[in-house]
Structures are given as C-alpha cells and as structure tokens.
Amino acid sequence: MSPSSNPPSDPESHDLFLKRWQLQLRKGLLVYLVLAVLSEGESYGYRLISSLGDYLGSDMAEGTIYPLLSRLQRQGLIESRWQIMDSGPARKYYSIKPGGREVLAAMKDRWEQIHQLLKRVSTP
Amino acid sequence: MSPSSNPPSDPESHDLFLKRWQLQLRKGLLVYLVLAVLSEGESYGYRLISSLGDYLGSDMAEGTIYPLLSRLQRQGLIESRWQIMDSGPARKYYSIKPGGREVLAAMKDRWEQIHQLLKRVSTP
DNA sequence: CGATATATATCGCTATACGAGGTATGGAGC
DNA sequence: GCTCCATACCTCGTATAGCGATATATATCG
DSSP states (O other), X not given: OOSSSOGGGOHHHHHHHXXXXXXXXXXXXXXXXXXXXXXXXXXXXXXXXHHHXXXXXXXXXXXXXXXHHHHHHHTTSEEEEEEOOSSSSOEEEEEEOHHHHHHHHHHHHHHHHHHHHHHHHHOO | OXXXXXXXXXXXXXXXXXXXXXXXXXXXXXXXXXXXXXXXXOEEHHHHHHHHHHHHSSOOOHHHHHHHHHHHHHXXXXXXXXXXXXSSSOEEEEEEOHHHHHHHHHHHHHHHHHHHHHHHHHOX
C-alpha cells in the first residue's frame, strides 16, 4: 500500500489526479460529442448514454445528459419531440437544427486548432 | 442589429455559445498546457501568461494561472524556487518533477485517444 | 403483485476559469 | 522627490458543468 512513503510518484494519487482531469476535460467535450452524434440522426437521452459510453469508455451519467440536452434546446441548437412507444415509456427524441450544425462546424475548427497547438507544445 | 428576428441562426448568440464553450474546454486543457510548457524548462507565472497567450490566441487570466500553479505544486507535480532579480520584483520559478512528467505522459495518451474518438464521430 | 428494464427529470456537491481588486518593486519623466 | 507604468505575485466572489443520488412513470415477466 505504501500510504505516504513516496509522494512525488505515488501512482495512486496520479490516478486520482488523472480522474479529476478527465472530469474537467469533459466540460465542453460532451457538448461537442452530443451535437456530433445528433448531426448524424436524431436520438434520445437514454440511448445517447450508451452510444457515448461506447465512445468514451465510461458512461456519461444521467445527471449529465438530461440537463445538457435541455440546455442545448434552450439555446436553440437542437429541438425535441415526444414519441409514444408501443411498449415502454415514451422517448424524447432530439434532432439538430441548422444553427446547431453551424456551431458544430465552428467547434470542429476550434478543436482542430487546439489539437495542432498541443502537438506543437508537446513536440518542440 | 436584428435583435431577435432570427433565433435559429443568430450569429451573435452563437458567438456567445462558442465563447462559453471554449471557457469550459479550458478546464483541463490549461493544466495540460502548463505541464507541457514546464516540461521543456522552468518558467514563472507572469511569463506563462504571455507564452500560453501566444498559443491560445487569448491570454489566460492571472486569476487562473496562480491558483493553477499552487494546485500543481500542492499535488506534487511541480516545484518552485524564488529568484531575486537585479531589477524588478522577484520571480517564482516553477519546474516539473518526475511525477509531473509521468502524469503529463498519461494525459498525452488520453488526449490522443480522445482526438481519435472525435475524428471517428465527426467523420462516419 | 413485486422485480426489472426502460426512460426522463431534478437536487446538491465539487472543481475550475475568470474578472476585479489588492500588494510590492524598480525605472522613466517631470 | 513624486507620479506613472511595467513587472510580478496573490486572493475573493461568481458562473458553469459533470456527477451521484434520488424520484417518477411505463410496461413486461415470473
């Protein structure tokens, strides 16, 4: 266990750091991912959790996706419709609006810029 | 001005959205950038603001960099020393520790994963 | 009738970036 | 000497987003 014998390289504390880092990275990343997925066709919250979970390696929490979708709709980037199902509870399908596609394109450009920048920084 | 005539594609509100998005993106990104720059040699807060400003297009605020550096030091990833200058106020030079390099390498891997993922999502 | 899977929503907590404000040092101009 | 400015550090309050926990409802299966 070595509880506190090796502070400078304690792998356990590094894991914690990385976990928190990835949590922060998701702020901004998830909006992009949701818009990108919706740009390929409509979907709904519960389904997005599993599709994005496949991408990300870990599920995004319900407490994340539903507020996120509400936000995007309030901001006019996506729209929703209720779909009554023959079996099971109703689904709220979201689809991307033209404004959402514009924003997505801008985000994609900015993302590419940032990636180029990081390559430049890490490989001098 | 068209204050509210074109909600779905209002470029002004899109700019606001993108501005907020980039703010959120920086959460996590800046830690990476600071560690990456420090991995190439020691530096100090005030200097980091302008070097990273060049990279990012906009300066990072002083209220961002100083707490960030304190945090990284508290977490044992970087260390600092005071340098008295012949002219002007003293500088607090930060340098990366071995544990910081390990974390930086892990972040780089994860970042590459995420970039591949985004490419897969946006180009089906 | 209770357990489970599906599906949506909300609340409180935490972490981080930023703007505004504060402190201090030393050089240039009046 | 005195004021202005660039350099250099720090801290506080605000806003935002992800997450875990919790609540609710529908339909199916045993």
